[in-house]
Amino acid sequence: QVQLVESGGGLVQAGGSLRLSCAASGRTFSAMGWFRQAPGKEREFVAAISWSGVSTHYADSVKGRFTISRDNAKNTVSLQMNSLKPEDTAVYYCAAASTFGRGTPRESSYAYWGQGTQVTVSS
Numbered sequence: 001q002v003q004l005v006e007s008g009g010g011l012v013q014a015g016g017s018l019r020l021s022c023a024a025s026g027r028t029f030s031a032m033g034w035f036r037q038a039p040g041k042e043r044e045f046v047a048a049i050s051w052s053g054v055s056t057h058y059a060d061s062v063k064g065r066f067t068i069s070r071d072n073a074k075n076t077v078s079l080q081m082n083s084l085k086p087e088d089t090a091v092y093y094c095a096a097a098s099t100f101g102r103g104t105p106r107e108s109s110y111a112y113w114g115q116g117t118q119v120t121v122s123s
Helices: none
Strands: 003-007 010-013 018-025 031-037 044-050 056-058 066-071 076-081 090-097 117-122
Touching (some): 003 090, 031 076, 044 076, 056 066
Antiparallel strands (some): 044 056, 066 076
């Protein structure tokens, strides 16, 4: 049984930092990613990382502020979020896929999803 469990969300002031973590169980995945969904908006891609960690992909809106990393020994993926802005407020979802490639930013590429964790950035 595959399970993804996120942690680390919370309330932070603009300019602050948060670190999200996602623990996967049941199997390992070639690609791990983070998506987010703000109120009234569609879910959007945030970042993804390949098995080796050498390849990463970021949404333009978070480049230079967010860093994705993974620990394969622990089967976890993390998202370090710095210089947070109010527009980063959303529910953040961890996702896992069998391949890493051109389809990485697409939701349809991911077969497994976590339950989400709330991130709120106050101005």
